[in-house]
Amino acid sequence: PLSTGTAHHFSFLLNTSDYRILRMDEDHDRMYVGSKDYILSLDLHDINREPLIIHWPVSPQRKTECVLSGKDTNGECGNFIRLIEPWNRTHLYVCGTGAYNPVCTYVNRGRKPMEYVFHLEPGKEDSGKGKCPYDPKLNSVSALINGELYAGVYIDFMGTDSAIFRTLGKNAVMRTDQYNSRWLNDPSFVHVHLIPDSNxxxxxxLYFFFREKSSGMxxxxxxxxxxxRICLNDDxxxxxxxxxxxxxxxxxxxxxxxxxxxxxxxxxxxxxxxxxxxxxxxxxxxxxxxxxxxxxxxxxxxxxxxxxxxxxxxxxxxxxxxxxxxxxxxxxxxxxxxxxxxxxxxxxxxxxxxxxxxxxxxxxxxxxxxxxxxxxxxxxxxxxxxxxxxDYEFTTITVDQVTAADGNYEVLFLGTDRGSVQKVIVLPRDDLQTEELVLEEVEVFQVRSQQLYVASPVGVTHLALHRCDVYGEACADCCLARDPYCAWDGNSCSRYSASQKRRSRRQDVKYGNPIRQCRGYNSNTNKNTPETVQYGVEGSSTFLECQARSPHAAIKWHLHRDNSDRRREVRTHNYIYCICKWYRFGIILFRHTGCQ
CATH class of the missing domain: 2.130.10.10 (YVTN repeat-like/Quinoprotein amine dehydrogenase)
Known part of the structure; x- marks a missing residue:
């Protein structure tokens, strides 16, 4: 594992790639990962532990047939896992592309977390047509509801027949009208979710989210x-x-x-x-x-x-x-x-x-x-x-609800196509206006019990949702961060908890105003971030720098001349450093808000 701060990246020492499918199992405290030829079971409490691994490749004969059909340009003739669904308390239902011949089977995950059972059930393989795509590059979505599998998928070798399919279960197999562009016009499936309409x-x-070619409206x-959308009881x-x-x-x-x-x-x-x-x-x-x-x-x-x-x-x-x-x-x-x-x-x-x-x-x-x-x-x-x-685009999103001292907030974790995750909060303002704050951006590759899991073609990364210690050692720094996960507890910037005493509620997400939250702080002095005084010699220069602990902090330098009561701000032209010429017996006063 490669660890960078609170980001822990895992690229398992397997001859595999394409870690795309993540499935949480809260009952077993496991996370299942689907990749090329492998299914992994990870411990959510300690992802560093050796994972449980299933190797599920295609047969040499099937791979040869796939290669001869001209489909192995970029290594597509493997078994890319594209579906992991809980079947019952002891088994998963999994499907893979099967080297352009989709296949499904059952995985025994055991009844209890400490059993460490994880293996394929022998003799249970069946066709994955209508459940999993032939081509690993084509997106598919699925939902297993009451023993019936609903999937948005391409169901042919050439990738031309797209459908919303229902298989398994006791009811008849169902699909969208075939080759009818009014229904589906070369779609790319994104998500599926069951939403009740009434009591x-x-x-x-069942709601399907997808994009498709324009129909010219x-x-x-x-x-x-x-x-x-479709009705679950549609016959x-x-x-x-x-x-x-x-x-x-x-x-x-x-x-x-x-x-x-x-x-x-x-x-x-x-x-x-x-x-x-x-x-x-x-x-x-x-x-x-x-x-x-x-x-x-x-x-x-x-x-x-x-x-x-x-x-x-x-x-x-x-x-x-x-x-x-x-x-x-x-x-x-x-x-x-x-x-x-x-x-x-x-x-x-x-x-x-x-x-x-x-x-x-x-x-x-x-x-x-x-x-x-x-x-x-x-x-x-x-x-x-x-x-x-x-130079980037958003590609994925997960949202976490956070209870802070001054209200409830939604924190957005936005994945980008350059391999980073932005942590963003959007605050309401007057007249329907909003204020967007990028709390931080982490270079990594969704969310459970204060952990963020991100999948990519090269591995899986685990992040902590909050990193309060990076906001510095002062109350003002912590307040200016405006991170709903973090609050000043009287001694440090730490994880906010609504159950703690009042002193842990030094937090102002909405306005980020340390004057209201930090005792002894005002626009001129702050016992937590003291003013720095430096002396210099005429004609010399010095290098003053400040590392902002928050992307919302303001950094200022002031010049205080001898025999004068006024201080003049030294403009830095948006740089975080300044080289100043000293005056005779002059004093450079270094003041900052939320930085050191």
Missing amino acids: EKNDDK GQSPKSQSRIG GGHCCLVNKWSTFLKARLICSVPGADGIETHFDELRDVYIQPTQDTKNPVIYGVFSVSGSVFKGSAVCVYSMADIRMVFNGPFAHKEGPNYQWVAYTGKIPYPRPGTCPGGTFTPNMKSTKDYPDEVINFMRNHPTMYNAVYPVHRRPLVVRTNV
Whole structure:
């Protein structure tokens, strides 16, 4: 293991790569990692311990067949693990690409954490078609719910047939309409999540997040971000859409910055999604990371969506093509009953136990109108975080809820395509304005019990969520950091805990004002960060430097001439060092706010 501060990187001494799939197992206190030809089981309490390892390569014959088909340009003829799902209390269900012949099996993980059981179940392999992609470069998503596997995946050797599939379980295999670009148009799947719609279980819907080629609705970019959904109890149609989803709908996700001229700058490629739970399981908060698809400029953004806005769009008008130019318009005709997209046996259809009971006109309408006309806009109709004119893009996101002395905060951990993680907090201001603070950026490659795990092609890295000691040894330094994880405890900058005594609540995330929090601190003096006085000789020079303990600290030098009561600030032109010429008997006063 390679350790840098509080980042501990692990690239196991295996002939493997592509550590892409992470799956937490809180019951066993393990984390499962999928890579090329290997499945790993790591101890969450001490990731340094020797991992449990399963070697699951393809047979030499299968690899030879894959190479002869011309698919091993970059080593793709291996078994890239792309699916790890908990099957029951003792087993996992895992799938790999199988050298362009997807395969699945069961892994025995034991009943108790201390058993250290981790092995493949012999004779249990089955086909991975419809569960795992053939090509390791193609994204897939999956969810195992009540013994049924739902997956967004490409299901053919050539990577041309994309589908949302349901396999396993007792119900019939289901999929989206094949080669129908109105349903899926060369998609790249990003995330899948079950979100209840009401207290009635029959209303439960599975939401898929993906991006796809534009379908030409208006002046659209080449790529569009989508949120799609299906009912879990969808059985398909009776005559039409047999064994195909009869409740599939999709809508466009907008993440854009309105310009002064009314033209929006779109971040149109969805890269990652994080679902932040709330006390109301029906209304989680949805965070999305987006990038720009064109080559005009490089940029990325984070947008936040509410389920109320999403449901309003799915309850709104359907998109319809008509007119001489075959343009997209809102459908104004009669909507059949039950409303397309409604789940059988739910709140609005208590007497219909299956989608096979739906009238043919409902099924036909669904097949031809899978897209909603209105788009889903983010909260406040603008991104939460924007990055443009930088040499990186955001690629992944995880959000942690933190209780601080002055309120509850969401801390964003944003992975970038240059191998770093930014720790960001966005604070509300008046008039719907916000203030974004980058608390720190760590060069590494999601989150559980104060630990951040990051996967990359070359390994797995473990980070601590808070590093309070880096903010210095003064109350003002700690306060100016504005990190909700950290507070001044009277002696040092340490992990904030709401259960500790009042003295540990020297923390001001919202304003970062040490005057209010640190006793004895004011704009001129601070016992925790004393003023430094240095003497010099006329004609000489000296090097004064200060290391800021917080990215929000201000650094100042003041010149105090002899026989004068005034101090003049020495301008440093944004550098953190200054070379000053000394005056005869002059005194350079070095004062800083939150630095040493």
